[in-house]
Amino acid sequence: MSESTPERPAMWTADAKDVAAEAANELKYRSGADSYDAVVVLGSGWAGAVESLGQPDIELEIAELPGFVPPGAIGHAPTVRSMWVGAKRIAVFMGRTHLYEGYDAMQVAHAVRTGIAAGAGTVLLTGSAGSLRADFAVGQPVVVRDHINLTGTSPLAGPDFVDLSNAYTPWLRQTAHETDGSLTTGVYAALPGPQFQTPAELSMLRTAGADLVGHSIALETIAAAEMGADVLAIAMVSNDAMSGLFGGADYDRALGVVQQRAWHLGALLNGILMRT
Template structure:
């Protein structure tokens, strides 16, 4: 497996992930982690429900991780003991629009898998496309449409993406909260919001949710052998659906308003893994 473009210094992405995982073990004293969570825009307040972290440090302490460039992304890493599991939580992510290569986008999940994680939970704040969706509503990602025109995988490594977003994990979430809906998530590269015409296009294609993250990380996690769960928080209705302009602050506010519900969902699901 080649895994994508070379990192700085000529390392392959998997070698870079191994190096970051080794440093993670030094910082946490934990030989392995079981599950990783990547907290997207609006999701950071929800982590309070996970309890007190055993360790927390800036993500820049790990090789290959830049400082966060987006408001609402704390740029720290936490290590938790939840039941008999060790959870690794990234409070923020690298986005493709940050003028970085796709290997940097995938570095977090590759590091998590190199550190032992068998499950990767990807969260994001997104625009809702389906009639009836509400701001503050969590939606399980059932599939995705990758409109970034790129992949974290290079070379003849033909990874099957059928059931990329684990049906088993989605069913587990719906046991915790039977009201959870599912939807197809579309990723544009960003950072600009989509036009109403683009929203009309992806609705015709079958998308229910739209954002600027997640799909590339999900592909990289599948390539690395992890089971993937994706959860979107509808933080706004997509362009052209309300007549109102879009802004990032409403994304963060929706996360604050929904923190208790999101945190409860995450903590209960992690307890069942």
């Protein structure tokens, strides 16, 4: 990787896409796939969703693919699984890297870029999130309709601008609601972590219009939008974030909430992909 200068960062968007193309070629070669129809990124606690998501084909260590670093966060696996959902071939990343692990935005978005470079026109992002609304129950999946990127960074660097007005594809959100009529929607606030928010920060986020708060999804969505892919994001409410106003947050308990519901979440993703 080249060194950054005041005139140019260490990696521009075009450079990141070149590395993703190399990784995509290696992924296709190792899996025997000509192309992929969709890419899925599983968030904290979602790994068990793969069991009901589709028919497994082959699983690879992502560290063996160019540009990848294995995730280190609890609840994330360092593998990518090639799967079939009906007649669609899907690349499922069993975990993700985060800013709070010391990686930059380009690395955080690398899995999504790789999947798209491998042919995927549809991106399904998942994650866990704290709820900022009294009517969102713990254990409830929420379709993300928009985000507030408060990470202070972007997976884009260069002279080209990207329109994010429909970053979360309307027809995919509609497909999700047709698959499960009980789904609701919300605005996701992305922060760098790893710390949970202070009571004052939570109040500010709620006032700003956020319904959910987490440490992922936004940067991957930006990268996918730049590459012209359709994006659907689903966040599982793992905890009542506003409880931080009255007591401490418990990461292990929040992770357990998602893990207990992972099989049903995989079935939801399967239903959505079957309709696309």
